[in-house]
Amino acid sequence: MHFGDSLTAATKEKSPVCVGLDPNVSKLPEGISQDAEGMLTFCKGIIDAVKDTAACVKPQMAYFEELGWEGMRVFWETCSYAKEQNLLVIADGKRNDIGSTCEAYAQAYLNELSPIDALTVSPYLGFDGINPFIEQCDKNNKGIFVLVKTSNPSSGELQDLPCGDEAVHEHLAQLVEAHAAQHCGPESHLSCIGAVVGATYPEEMKYLRTLMPHVPILIPGYGAQGGGAADVLGGFIPDGTGAIVNSSRDIIFASSGPDWKEAAEKATADMAEDIKNALM
């Protein structure tokens, strides 16, 4: 199924919640070893806890890479396990390069047999650094999320620079939409080309939604990073799809005690409920 359609279906069936798997080994719950084995145990436990409520998980590659190649083995096992549990898997790697190197990244993560459904990508190189990913998306029903406007304090240093009447990220949003509109799913009319827009700028979110009508929006920054249910509404389209909202620490580290799985399950359900109520 086209990625825009599968994302929409998962949102309707479960919720627009995406659970960020940021398995910082120094923060794993009591009793779990601070190594690759413990990381895998933890990720599988979180996946089991959230799989009925969340549409997606988003493994953050940095934490796996921090453990070297052993960490990357855990990354791939985590992605495969999540896929088996019927979750969409968004690898958060913010990869970017050009030409044959970009093709290698696209092949690495979005090949036909990959358990990964979508990858985050960074746009500074222009669409030379994005088109090779789109080719794999078209061939293998995969997706990408392009960084457009992020939620960190210094995001404005480049993203908000004024270029004529618009900011850099608004210009980028229109480039993304122009490409995205050519790659829409037959049912959802949403593209396999998505965008990342932080939850801490609700007015900007509404405006970017109007600039990118065909683009699924991945919204990080919910919870620990400061955004709430009201702040993410602008990312959705009127039928309550078109956006997925990520929370990491507030869910996966909801408890550091023996009830960490139950706490993660509850935090996911609470977040889904909060967003559902806000969308009414």
Add this chain to the structure above:
Amino acid sequence: MHFGDSLTAATKEKSPVCVGLDPNVSKLPEGISQDAEGMLTFCKGIIDAVKDTAACVKPQMAYFEELGWEGMRVFWETCSYAKEQNLLVIADGKRNDIGSTCEAYAQAYLNELSPIDALTVSPYLGFDGINPFIEQCDKNNKGIFVLVKTSNPSSGELQDLPCGDEAVHEHLAQLVEAHAAQHCGPESHLSCIGAVVGATYPEEMKYLRTLMPHVPILIPGYGAQGGGAADVLGGFIPDGTGAIVNSSRDIIFASSGPDWKEAAEKATADMAEDIKNALM
């Protein structure tokens, strides 16, 4: 030793040549298996061939990641082997993220025991996404190279957008210099914070050198991507240091026959000679 100083010393001792290790498995020379084992054999062979002439090698992470965690094991073995052969190792990963995730990337690649000397990073997130790398640079004598102006055709889509009197990448160059000037080596007066500037824009290169007097410049795009010795001159400072020039395919795939090591050695020596002559 501070990274700015060690880069300068290696440039003076050997040459400003950086050999890009882009081990595309489908292009490995005859007789080398197209798998992780073959990739390691190839990378070690290239390192042996170029170690006396090149200052640095630049493993391109995408090609290693393409082989999954087994490829990442080869990546780390390649970096360690290059370090043992007295080469500076620049991991080309173009990593970027914020907060604790960025710290995880910095820890992953620039920790005290890492064989990697420097990492390429992508700037779209602003300095929130760069400062955690700088902290590791200061602690562990490591370096980074921030993408400023790349050599691909679509690089202008964001990098050349006009913001007032200057382009986005020129604005970024001044931000990079402002940070870089605070982190200079005592001998070279060059920073551990470098920049990537493509070889295909020689006039722009000269201008960016004036905007970033303390910044080591990593120049890709030599050879196969179109730039020649005359095109890179503007990246150097008057004493012939301050820049390293990367070539990948023209060196590592100089021959696909049994003489691939000798061909790589010769291509590296020829390139070093060409740049030396151009700098005179």
